[in-house]
Amino acid sequence: MLVSLGVFNSALMNDAVYKFKRYEDASLSYTGINKHEGEDIGLYDTVLSRTDYQATFVNEPVEAYQGTRQTREPG
Numbered sequence: 001m002l003v004s005l006g007v008f009n010s011a012l013m014n015d016a017v018y019k020f021k022r023y024e025d026a027s028l029s030y031t032g033i034n035k036h037e038g039e040d041i042g043l044y045d046t047v048l049s050r051t052d053y054q055a056t057f058v059n060e061p062v063e064a065y066q067g068t069r070q071t072r073e074p075g
Helices: 011-031 051-054
Strands: none
Touching: none
16 A cells, blocks of 8 residues: 555665665575575565576675775875
8 A cells, every 4th residue: 555655666665675685695695594595586566586686696705806996095
């Protein structure tokens, strides 16, 4: 009912759920836990296939980014 009244913006809710799940999956996979391996990913009002989800998120070690960060000069 709240969705039909326009209280929630479904695009923003999908984005928020997606970002939370990315964070959660990265944290769990770091510890060796993957409770939903091979399953589709449910968002707020849509579902991503596991293939689409993995194509948008790559968990890379921080070493891959060393030396790529731009630094600002003082002043």
